[in-house]
Amino acid sequence: MDLSIKLDVELQEEMSIPLLIDIFSHMILTCESITHEKEESWYLTGDTLEEALQKKAFNEYTPTDLLKTIPYFDCMESIWANENKALNVKYTSSGLIYNLEFKLRDISISNKVSIIDALGYYFDAYKIVCMRIDTNGYRYNDKNVFPDRFPVGWMLYLNKIITQEQVPMAAQLITIENEKNKGTLIISKEGVFDGSNKDDIKKSNEIEIQLTALGLLPLIREIYN
Known part of the structure; x- marks a missing residue:
């Protein structure tokens, strides 16, 4: 079953590299809680698969120097582990509402309780618009x-x-x-x-x-x- 989770959050501060890393880190933990699978590496996107595989963002939970030194923000930053797992952060020019998006494919969902528990962090950490x-x-x-x-x-x-x-x-x-x-x-x-x-x-x-x-x-x- 394919699972799509979208969180529209209102942040009290402007997007920054440390904040982006923190968000991605917790998104990775959320994915693990839902899928019960741990990925060794997550990557930034590229024009080709070969290019993307050269842009490692996380070794397990540790951000790479590449992720720490992204020179600028586009309207969206994404990381992925394989064809079934992708995490996106989209943000507006006003810097108010950000969309955190999980796309998990071909996963076995045990029950709604595990998902609610996994998402509990976001209710405590951010103002959730939707x-x-x-x-x-x-x-x-x-x-x-x-x-x-x-x-x-x-x-x-x-x-x-x-x-x-x-x-x-x-x-x-x-x-x-x-x-x-x-x-x-x-x-x-x-x-x-x-x-x-x-x-x-x-x-x-x-x-x-x-x-x-x-x-x-x-x-x-x-x-x-």
Whole structure:
């Protein structure tokens, strides 16, 4: 199963090399927690595979001198371990909202608890604007109801308090409340969500419709504009 995790985070400081290294380090740990696999090396991207393999970013958890001396930032920095694992950090010119993106392919997902536990660090470390977790291309294949609004997929975190009474069809609602965040993690299905399964798609669609009717599902442009 392919797993896609997207976190839109608001940082209290401008992006820097030390901060980028710290984010990537924790993203690597998150991948290990979810996949139960440890990679010896992670690489920066290149125009060809041969070029990329010369641009090692991490030896296990240790950043290389190359990563420490990136001369400038593009709009996105990426590292990868193999064809099934890629981590991206995208950032805007305003330096406010950053997108941390995990793309993990062909993995066996044990349960939602392991994923929630693995992502707990981010709720404590960053102000989360939005968090989305999809499997098997739910959003990529346009299975969500509203193309201009955030998809629910398997899990969706919104920085607002939502109750079970408001969205009774959701499998679980987890309130996140700490110094950084106050919101709700909406979980559409108790077991593993399959973004290509008709019943799972229907369940997520129902939640999207209900949230929109209540004015709780934001437009994408409300976040990025």
